[in-house]
Amino acid sequence: MDIDQITTPALLVDLDTMERNQRRLTDLFHGKAVRVRPHFKNHRVLAFADRQMAAGAIGITCARLWQAERLVRHGIRDVLVANEVAGEGLIREFIELSRAAPVIVGVDNIAVVDEMARLAGSERNLLNVVVDFDLGLRRCGVTDETAGLALARRIVDRGLSFRGVMGYEGHLQPLLPGPDKEKVVKEALTKLVGAKERLEHDGIPVEIVSCGGTGDCIIVSEFAGVTEAQPGSYLLMDSWYAPFAPDFEPALTVLTTVISRTGNERLVLDAGVKAISGERGLPSVLAYSGLLLKALHAEHAPIEIIDPAGAPDVGNRVQVRVHYHDGTVHLHRQMYGIRAGIVEDVFPIEHVS
Numbered sequence: 001m002d003i004d005q006i007t008t009p010a011l012l013v014d015l016d017t018m019e020r021n022q023r024r025l026t027d028l029f030h031g032k033a034v035r036v037r038p039h040f041k042n043h044r045v046l047a048f049a050d051r052q053m054a055a056g057a058i059g060i061t062c063a064r065l066w067q068a069e070r071l072v073r074h075g076i077r078d079v080l081v082a083n084e085v086a087g088e089g090l091i092r093e094f095i096e097l098s099r100a101a102p103v104i105v106g107v108d109n110i111a112v113v114d115e116m117a118r119l120a121g122s123e124r125n126l127l128n129v130v131v132d133f134d135l136g137l138r139r140c141g142v143t144d145e146t147a148g149l150a151l152a153r154r155i156v157d158r159g160l161s162f163r164g165v166m167g168y169e170g171h172l173q174p175l176l177p178g179p180d181k182e183k184v185v186k187e188a189l190t191k192l193v194g195a196k197e198r199l200e201h202d203g204i205p206v207e208i209v210s211c212g213g214t215g216d217c218i219i220v221s222e223f224a225g226v227t228e229a230q231p232g233s234y235l236l237m238d239s240w241y242a243p244f245a246p247d248f249e250p251a252l253t254v255l256t257t258v259i260s261r262t263g264n265e266r267l268v269l270d271a272g273v274k275a276i277s278g279e280r281g282l283p284s285v286l287a288y289s290g291l292l293l294k295a296l297h298a299e300h301a302p303i304e305i306i307d308p309a310g311a312p313d314v315g316n317r318v319q320v321r322v323h324y325h326d327g328t329v330h331l332h333r334q335m336y337g338i339r340a341g342i343v344e345d346v347f348p349i350e351h352v353s
């Protein structure tokens with residue numbers, strides 16, 4: 001299939017770029033004690049999870065139980081849901097999934113641990129959990145060692161399988177590389193490794209210490225005490241993240257068609273917020289420097305023509321760089337894998353059913 005045969009708007013991944021990103025990550029962790037458990041939520045493509053496993057990942061991280069269930073059904077059994085589950089329905093789903101594979105879930109709340117134990121009954125040892133620590137993101141996670149220790153004790157007392165600790169220093173990813181970033185990332189990781197040491201000192205063995213993202217994985221890869229890193233964005237990247245993780249290159253574009261042109265003033269693309277996220281800023285147009293994307297409407301993107309020389313006409317195809325990939329991927333059902341202008345593969349994107 002030629003790229004011109006694709007119906008627009010469509011999500012494209014440049015396979016050479018994506019494969020370079022994977023090689024860089026693999027090289028970065030080569031020979032290190034810290035292993036990689038890449039995040040699935042960023043790409044949601046089972047074939048990419050396979051490629052990550054083939055490149056040496058010890059398992060896959062994901063954000064939701066349904067994603068873990070999809071991965072397990074696909075054959076990837078070592079899965080960490082780096083997130084909390086709560087409520088009877090989700091806990092029952094976790095119990096059901098745990099019968100199929102030892103999926104690990106984050107916890108930060110004693111009541112949830114108690115409910116897991118109550119609902120699992122005699123199967124409670126099938127439930128694998130890690131204590132989630134807040135490393136400064138101020139999202140989920142216990143905030144200090146004492147609370148983490150109390151929670152770990154409760155997990156052990158209730159008969160669940162305690163596997164270790166996790167944390168995600170997401171607020172530190174979008175910092176430019178340099179000594180300032182290194183300092184604050186190391187402080188955050190020290191908190192997590194300190195918690196592991198405290199638990200072990202109190203007789204609770206800690207197998208997993210999981211943290212990190214694309215923006216700090218170089219630091220994480222060499223940090224003593226961490227056992228695994230959870231980078232996700234590195235594979236596809238986007239123009240928002242690129243300055244904070246310059247080892248990796250944006251691989252995604254949205255293919256669009258020019259559906260209207262008003263002289264040399266403006267043109268309009270057939271893609272708006274239903275095809276490309278504008279949440280972290282507006283994307284730019286690939287290959288034409290004289291075009292300025294002005295807005296994302298629901299189904300349209302108006303473009304100002306700065307330089308009419310070579311500007312595309314109605315019916316021409318235009319690729320728009322993806323500025324925020326995590327908010328864009330889930331807007332599509334499939335991703336077209338492109339190499340040298342040819343569609344090499346079409347990858348289904350997983351959605352909650």
Ligand SMILES: Cc1ncc(COP(=O)(O)O)c(C=O)c1O
Pocket residue numbers: 039042061082083167168170173212213214215230231232233234
């Ligand atoms: C818990 C958790 N771990 C890992 C990641 C992946 O981080 P990154 O996108 O920086 O690679 C995320 C992303 O939001 C996350 O929420």
